[in-house]
Amino acid sequence: MLAQELPSAGTVLEVASGTGEHAVYFARRFPRLTWQPSDPDPDALGSIAAWAAEAGLGNLNAPVRIDARADEWPVAAADALLCINMVHISPWSATGGLIAGANRVLVPGAPLILYGPYREDGVPTAPSNEAFDLSLKARNPEWGLRLAEDVDALAQAHGFARSARYAMPANNLTLVYRRR
Secondary structure, three states, rough: HHHHHHHEEEEEEEEEEOOOOHHHHHHHHHEEEEEEEEEEHHHHHHHHHHHHHHHHHOEEEEEEEEOOOOOOOHHHEEEEEEEEEEOEEEEEEEHHHHHHHHHHHHOOOOEEEEEEEEEEEEEEOOOOHHHHHHHHHHHOOOOOOOOOOHHHHHHHHHEEEEEEEEEEEEHEEEEEEOOO
């Protein structure tokens, strides 16, 4: 799916890279793309740096600190933005900040790719996702599965339109938005 959606060359900004394992995997998988991992957590940044050092890939940049809600990011431009498993494990304001930030750094036509579990109007939610949603809300009432249509509306308010929806394993979705 990423091979269809990512540009053939350029920079991919990964927001909320976590441990850094995805960044290493994707940098290997897409050698013509420069991968820019980021995270707001200092421990995650250390883990990303360790994974990157071990991998020794020339197309994997050092991680940078990005809080999705910040008005300014240390990355001025990217050819794609990927965010895996953040939207449901953060406050809604982080999703708003992520999409506003994507609007600042992405050129028209560039993809904003979001992966994770979502709810959809008129589509039954898997029991495992219902249980996961309850566990997230028990940890933090600002967390939880988001309605894809709410993400669509937020994206539209920032100049994006959904261009693709992919059903993924374990009842997850990939939603792709492009700047108009």
